[in-house]
Amino acid sequence: MTEVTELSWPEADAPHTKEVLLNLGPQHPSTHGVLRLVLELDGEYVARVDPHIGYLHRGTEKLAESFTYTQIFPLTDRLDYLCPPSNNLAFALAVEKLLGIDAPIRAQYIRVLMAELARISGHLLITGALPLDLGAMTALLYAMREREMIMDLLEMISGARMHTSFCRVGGVREDLPDGFFPKIREFCDIFPNRIRDYERLVDNNRVFLKRTQGIGVISAADGIDLGLSGPNLRASGVDWDIRRDEPYEIYDRLAFNVITRDEGDCYARWRCRVEEMRESVRIIEQCLDQMPDGPFQIDMPTIAFPVDKDRVHCSMEALIQHFDLSAYGFKVPKGEVYSAIEAPKGELGFYIISDGSPKPFRMKVRAPSFVNLQALFGVTNARYLADMIAVLGSLDPVMAEVDK
Amino acid sequence: MSAETSLIRSLIAERFGEAIEELGFSHGVYAFAASPDRIVELCRFLKEHPTLRFDFLSDICGVDHYPEMPRYEAVYHLYSLPNKWRVRIKCRLGDPPRVPSVTGVWRTANWHEREAWDMYGIRFEGHPDLRRIYMWEGFEGFPQRKDFPLRGYKDKLNPFGAEGPPPTQPDLATEDIPQGGRSTPGT
Numbered sequence: 001m002t003e004v005t006e007l008s009w010p011e012a013d014a015p016h017t018k019e020v021l022l023n024l025g026p027q028h029p030s031t032h033g034v035l036r037l038v039l040e041l042d043g044e045y046v047a048r049v050d051p052h053i054g055y056l057h058r059g060t061e062k063l064a065e066s067f068t069y070t071q072i073f074p075l076t077d078r079l080d081y082l083c084p085p086s087n088n089l090a091f092a093l094a095v096e097k098l099l100g101i102d103a104p105i106r107a108q109y110i111r112v113l114m115a116e117l118a119r120i121s122g123h124l125l126i127t128g129a130l131p132l133d134l135g136a137m138t139a140l141l142y143a144m145r146e147r148e149m150i151m152d153l154l155e156m157i158s159g160a161r162m163h164t165s166f167c168r169v170g171g172v173r174e175d176l177p178d179g180f181f182p183k184i185r186e187f188c189d190i191f192p193n194r195i196r197d198y199e200r201l202v203d204n205n206r207v208f209l210k211r212t213q214g215i216g217v218i219s220a221a222d223g224i225d226l227g228l229s230g231p232n233l234r235a236s237g238v239d240w241d242i243r244r245d246e247p248y249e250i251y252d253r254l255a256f257n258v259i260t261r262d263e264g265d266c267y268a269r270w271r272c273r274v275e276e277m278r279e280s281v282r283i284i285e286q287c288l289d290q291m292p293d294g295p296f297q298i299d300m301p302t303i304a305f306p307v308d309k310d311r312v313h314c315s316m317e318a319l320i321q322h323f324d325l326s327a328y329g330f331k332v333p334k335g336e337v338y339s340a341i342e343a344p345k346g347e348l349g350f351y352i353i354s355d356g357s358p359k360p361f362r363m364k365v366r367a368p369s370f371v372n373l374q375a376l377f378g379v380t381n382a383r384y385l386a387d388m389i390a391v392l393g394s395l396d397p398v399m400a401e402v403d404k
Numbered sequence: 405m406s407a408e409t410s411l412i413r414s415l416i417a418e419r420f421g422e423a424i425e426e427l428g429f430s431h432g433v434y435a436f437a438a439s440p441d442r443i444v445e446l447c448r449f450l451k452e453h454p455t456l457r458f459d460f461l462s463d464i465c466g467v468d469h470y471p472e473m474p475r476y477e478a479v480y481h482l483y484s485l486p487n488k489w490r491v492r493i494k495c496r497l498g499d500p501p502r503v504p505s506v507t508g509v510w511r512t513a514n515w516h517e518r519e520a521w522d523m524y525g526i527r528f529e530g531h532p533d534l535r536r537i538y539m540w541e542g543f544e545g546f547p548q549r550k551d552f553p554l555r556g557y558k559d560k561l562n563p564f565g566a567e568g569p570p571p572t573q574p575d576l577a578t579e580d581i582p583q584g585g586r587s588t589p590g591t
Contacts, residue, residue, distance in 0.1 A: 053537060053538065054536075054537060054538035054539065054540070057538040057539070059547065059548075061523075061548060062547060062548050062554065063554070066554055097431045097432075098431070224459050224460055224485065225510055225511050225512065226511055226512050227460070227461055227462075227510065227511075227512030238485065240485055245488050246432070246488060335430065335431075336430075336435075337430070337431045337433075338431070338433050338462075338463075338481050338490065338492060339431070339432075340462065347462060349462060349463060349481070351463065351465055351479070351481065353467065362465075362467050362468075364463065364465040364479075366462055366463040366481070370515065370519075371512055371515070371516075374512060374514065374515045375512075403538065404538075
């Protein structure tokens, strides 16, 4: 017979507290991917958090060292898979800086246009996903409807819905297709009204406001110290946008506002992204108005593939050029470059060290989500477990980019 | 840019003299080399100087220059939000690589340094929680080193890996690595 030990109950006025270890993730819808958080809970308060990342680590940087520069484009697609054109653009710019070349103006417009479409697509997801995390499902369904329009546009340009790989060093892969302009104009006409719809849907939702306003406040100084960038930092009142402050491509020809908020809470981060979508539509419209005719790829046979694919089948020179570039790639002068763009998630930088061969000696990705996610653990006033979900959602990390 | 670079150069030279080697200006970034023992001091100087104000740490990157010697390198990219300037600090490290941590200067350095430790085995001394970040606990070797095979080493989970046992790091096994601590950069 086993001995029964008498349970002793804590006194009513001296509550017995015990820390509970809770494992959140890696497969949990509110962690936006495969993020695992080991939480030490004191009642409903989060006493400590131990993040585990790396479930999606594919070794992009190591792989890149054995790929030619053109082969790396599909790898960059898979960093932040919500907005591959931005990643392509960041990488292409870094290599072009090393080579000392610029893409033709038309190609630059096409790239910026695609990057802004990608920004809308990335922001749309979080516009819907943050309310979803907090229990309001409707907005995501409508956001997905509009995202589908962007997917269709990207498919029209590149043939792929998500992983476009459309940039090339020295230009883009192809020219814009026939019938693209009316289609994207239609999108630009419709979309601002749809943003108003989301606002009406979410902005008047008192539960959403209660759970985001004043929650997870990050001050400007903290944000800078924690390395936040992009809309996350702008929501804390830091007026910094690489598109304006270090203009790349043709951003200096475009008029747009940099959206900032002063509150630094979850709502401000969400709000910043919604406003930014409006600015992106403005940028796209300006791109369409200003887009010049001309080549979409640089005229350098040592770097760019032959524009006329039919020539490859009948001209020996074009065939050799095509074979050479496919099999060996092109050499990039010795040197190193750090090139950053304003990706939807923040500062996306590529640091490339070239040893003069057709493959990078070292490629480092400064992934914005990786740094932004770290800030989750610097947010001091989100103490409830439920608030932590709101903060995580509002920081908008993409785990593919966190894990590289 | 030349006015800015000469200003940065003169301010650094005024404070550090010959200790910081200048590497020139290229592609929008002003680069210089520092020795590991001056790195924290230099970072703090760049961050807190009233004119320079390099308050934003963009990135810390490990590099393996195998078979060149000294083999390793830690590269810091700093950005000045008020001035819109970028600098790169390069710090060559011997084998085994060690460098003081800059987590005391920027909290964001925490994960960057953990990544460089995980991938290159660069020991950041004074780091509060230097654990692997991408690879799992108990993983042997540092995958982004140039002598680590692309497909990893062959074992029962990885039949396509390269032959040969994973390299052992005897100096690392015996040394005191803060394992099992918890990451709370916010506190």
